[in-house]
Amino acid sequence: MIEQIPILIVIIPLISSFLCPLIGLWRKEACHGWIVFSLSLSVLASIHTLLSIIQNGTVRYHLGNWNPPWGIECVIDHFGAFMVVIISTMSLFAAVYGKKTIEKELPGKTIYFYTIFLLLVTALLGIAVTGDVFNLYVFLEIASLAGYALIAVGKDRAPVASFRYIVMGTIGACFYLIGLGYLYIVTGSLNMEDLRILLPPLYANRVVQTAFVFMFVGFGIKIALFPLHTWQPDAYTYAPSATSVIISTAMAKTSVYALIRIIFSVFTLNFVTGFVAVFDVICWISAIAMIFGSVYAITQNNLKKMLAYSSIANVGYIMLGVGLSASTSLGLTPALMHILNHALMKGCMFMIACAFIHKAGLWDIRDFVGLGRRMPYTCFAFILAALAMIGMPPSVGFITKWYLILAALEAGQYIFVAVILFSTLLMIVYFWRVIEIMYIRAGEGEGNEIKVEEVPGSMLIPGLILAVLCFLVGIAWISGLLSPILEAVNSGFGLGVVS
Amino acid sequence: MKALSLIVAIVIGAALIYGTLDMPMWGDPHSPASSHVSPYYLRHSLEQTATPNVVTSVLADYRGYDTLGETTVIFTAGMACILLLRRARKK
Amino acid sequence: MWDFIVGHYNYWMYIGLMMIGFYAMMAKRNLIKKIIGMNIFQSAIIFFFISTSVKKGVTVPILEHGHEGHGSHAIDVMQYANPLPHVLMLTAIVVMVATLGVALSVAIMIYRKYGTLEEDEVLGNMRKD
Numbered sequence: 001m002i003e004q005i006p007i008l009i010v011i012i013p014l015i016s017s018f019l020c021p022l023i024g025l026w027r028k029e030a031c032h033g034w035i036v037f038s039l040s041l042s043v044l045a046s047i048h049t050l051l052s053i054i055q056n057g058t059v060r061y062h063l064g065n066w067n068p069p070w071g072i073e074c075v076i077d078h079f080g081a082f083m084v085v086i087i088s089t090m091s092l093f094a095a096v097y098g099k100k101t102i103e104k105e106l107p108g109k110t111i112y113f114y115t116i117f118l119l120l121v122t123a124l125l126g127i128a129v130t131g132d133v134f135n136l137y138v139f140l141e142i143a144s145l146a147g148y149a150l151i152a153v154g155k156d157r158a159p160v161a162s163f164r165y166i167v168m169g170t171i172g173a174c175f176y177l178i179g180l181g182y183l184y185i186v187t188g189s190l191n192m193e194d195l196r197i198l199l200p201p202l203y204a205n206r207v208v209q210t211a212f213v214f215m216f217v218g219f220g221i222k223i224a225l226f227p228l229h230t231w232q233p234d235a236y237t238y239a240p241s242a243t244s245v246i247i248s249t250a251m252a253k254t255s256v257y258a259l260i261r262i263i264f265s266v267f268t269l270n271f272v273t274g275f276v277a278v279f280d281v282i283c284w285i286s287a288i289a290m291i292f293g294s295v296y297a298i299t300q301n302n303l304k305k306m307l308a309y310s311s312i313a314n315v316g317y318i319m320l321g322v323g324l325s326a327s328t329s330l331g332l333t334p335a336l337m338h339i340l341n342h343a344l345m346k347g348c349m350f351m352i353a354c355a356f357i358h359k360a361g362l363w364d365i366r367d368f369v370g371l372g373r374r375m376p377y378t379c380f381a382f383i384l385a386a387l388a389m390i391g392m393p394p395s396v397g398f399i400t401k402w403y404l405i406l407a408a409l410e411a412g413q414y415i416f417v418a419v420i421l422f423s424t425l426l427m428i429v430y431f432w433r434v435i436e437i438m439y440i441r442a443g444e445g446e447g448n449e450i451k452v453e454e455v456p457g458s459m460l461i462p463g464l465i466l467a468v469l470c471f472l473v474g475i476a477w478i479s480g481l482l483s484p485i486l487e488a489v490n491s492g493f494g495l496g497v498v499s
Numbered sequence: 500m501k502a503l504s505l506i507v508a509i510v511i512g513a514a515l516i517y518g519t520l521d522m523p524m525w526g527d528p529h530s531p532a533s534s535h536v537s538p539y540y541l542r543h544s545l546e547q548t549a550t551p552n553v554v555t556s557v558l559a560d561y562r563g564y565d566t567l568g569e570t571t572v573i574f575t576a577g578m579a580c581i582l583l584l585r586r587a588r589k590k
Numbered sequence: 591m592w593d594f595i596v597g598h599y600n601y602w603m604y605i606g607l608m609m610i611g612f613y614a615m616m617a618k619r620n621l622i623k624k625i626i627g628m629n630i631f632q633s634a635i636i637f638f639f640i641s642t643s644v645k646k647g648v649t650v651p652i653l654e655h656g657h658e659g660h661g662s663h664a665i666d667v668m669q670y671a672n673p674l675p676h677v678l679m680l681t682a683i684v685v686m687v688a689t690l691g692v693a694l695s696v697a698i699m700i701y702r703k704y705g706t707l708e709e710d711e712v713l714g715n716m717r718k719d
Contacts (some may be wrong), residue, residue, distance in 0.1 A: 146579070500617065
């Protein structure tokens with residue numbers, strides 16, 4: 001059984017999602033317990049996988065015992081195992097958190113929500129373990145369809161936001177399909193490892209170059225990179241609470257993983273550095289995204305929309321890490337770090353923002369007067385997460401910014417150091433505004449204070465755990481606990497050596 | 500808006516056509532797509548899977564995992580339609 | 591020059607079709623027209639792939655003499671069309687239909703909520719909320 005773990009990671013949530021409607025028709029209340037159970041099994045399987053890969057190296061699993069490239073294979077290396085752990089843990093947190101909010105927001109439809117939730121997790125895990133480009137497309141589409149449905153059942157403008165996401169997401173997936181079609185036409189293979197071997201003689205071929213551009217733009221739409229981000233703010237804002245948590249953490253990060261996998265495992269580093277200055281373009285677009293996201297976040301009064309624009313800025317951080325990876329000895333380290341760090345911080349903040357909405361219907365920041373006294377634990381978690389995002393040592397946000405600044409200095413690009421510091425300054429502005437209203441303005445306007453009490457435990461505890469993890473994981477990064485993963489990823493992609 | 504969309508569509512179309520300039524000719528029997536992976540399926544489908552229809556044997560046997568994914572897509576779309584369209588019962 | 595065009599015009603035709611669908615998705619105001627554009631775009635990609643599986647004078651990839659004992663006839667690969675793009679496109683067709691279903695469901699939700707399917711009217715009704 002243990003050697004089948006690579007495929008069990010995908011099959012456990014899949015079979016659970018098939019059984020979920022049946023269990024729901026039998027007894028509605030059992031559905032939530034069922035998904036927490038199956039996601040816990042996923043977390044255990046993923047941690048076992050990560051530990052065994054750190055010990056034994058990359059795992060390759062041939063589905064149906066057909067050798068690649070004639071059959072499909074699952075390849076889990078250090079980066080894949082890292083992503084699998086992030087996806088399964090964040091979805092377990094989102095599922096535990098979501099119980100009360102889903103019952104309140106979607107009465108009567110909870111069974112189907114949980115089913116599609118499990119299908120989304122299945123698809124994200126499938127993207128993280130696959131070794132075949134067409135298989136990645138199929139799972140990307142499952143994740144997208146689940147995402148469209150989960151967003152569209154929110155309030156107010158959610159259907160319109162979801163429709164916009166459908167149009168843009170389909171264009172992105174189709175561009176990826178066109179790119180993989182072009183690669184198939186000139187090589188004849190669909191396996192990532194095989195393509196990596198077959199492509200080097202064809203680097204100057206116009207077909208391969210066009211395929212790269214289209215695959216990059218396709219994933220750029222999915223991760224909401226700067227000019228293609230227009231679907232994201234509304235989609236994150238009006239989605240139901242559990243959906244906001246999982247799509248901002250797991251789904252966005254998996255799309256970044258897929259992009260990095262395509263850039264570094266299929267088109268290797270030699271292609272990208274020899275091709276038209278792609279990394280410079282990525283760095284400039286990320287810098288604009290960082291500034292733009294933070295500036296727009298300052299102008300927002302709706303807390304969830306502010307967090308959505310902040311997510312756009314943070315995707316800029318990750319892509320800046322990718323863009324600088326070829327010019328420094330740190331390689332992909334800042335990007336990988338920020339994938340985990342941002343998932344923790346943003347997950348915690350969305351949980352808290354949705355807790356405010358669930359308990360008191362508070363969307364607008366200006367209505368938060370005096371919340372610090374009424375909901376002490378929730379606001380404390382918010383302060384921890386906000387400090388982590390701003391970058392107070394030893395939180396995870398500080399670690400990311402530190403490593404990004406080191407990478408930019410080593411690459412000699414001082415302008416990006418200035419951009420990172422400027423966007424941190426903007427972050428301080430918009431987070432401080434929320435904290436000030438929550439705590440400090442309690443004295444004025446006695447009549448405006450809201451009568452609320454603390455949120456229920458099932459919603460509070462995941463938020464507090466994530467907030468505390470923001471600092472504990474920071475200490476873990478500093479102590480080098482997770483550096484075997486980073487070194488293995490960098491050496492696997494050929495990074496970390498400055499020519 | 501319409502003019503901008505037209506310009507974007509023409510630019511993307513031009514990029515795609517630029518990409519096709521180095522492609523193999525249409526119907527070339529020695530193109531890479533027809534000589535790398537596919538001949539194996541045609542030659543061994545009968546002895547390994549006992550199916551004369553090669554498309555079936557690739558779909559259900561060699562690349563069966565993709566077919567599992569496709570079935571999951573249909574299931575997801577079905578569940579999504581129920582989730583989106585079900586009306587609350589009037590009590 | 592002429593050979594080049596004859597050897598590549600299938601790709602160009604389908605790219606033209608893709609761009610018609612893409613333009614419809616971006617520029618049209620009605621939600622149903624956007625969905626139809628999406629369908630045209632994805633169908634054109636499917637045609638594009640299928641057109642690469644053909645070789646001159648081939649037949650469908652179903653092996654003849656299938657039941658007459660194994661190995662009694664050597665299989666001439668050049669006689670059969672390439673089966674792999676057909677397989678990939680079967681899955682892509684299913685994905686296309688599923689996306690169409692979900693997009694139409696969301697359009698029905700929008701219609702129930704705002705009473706119209708024109709994008710500018712929907713945005714106007716949204717602002718009044």
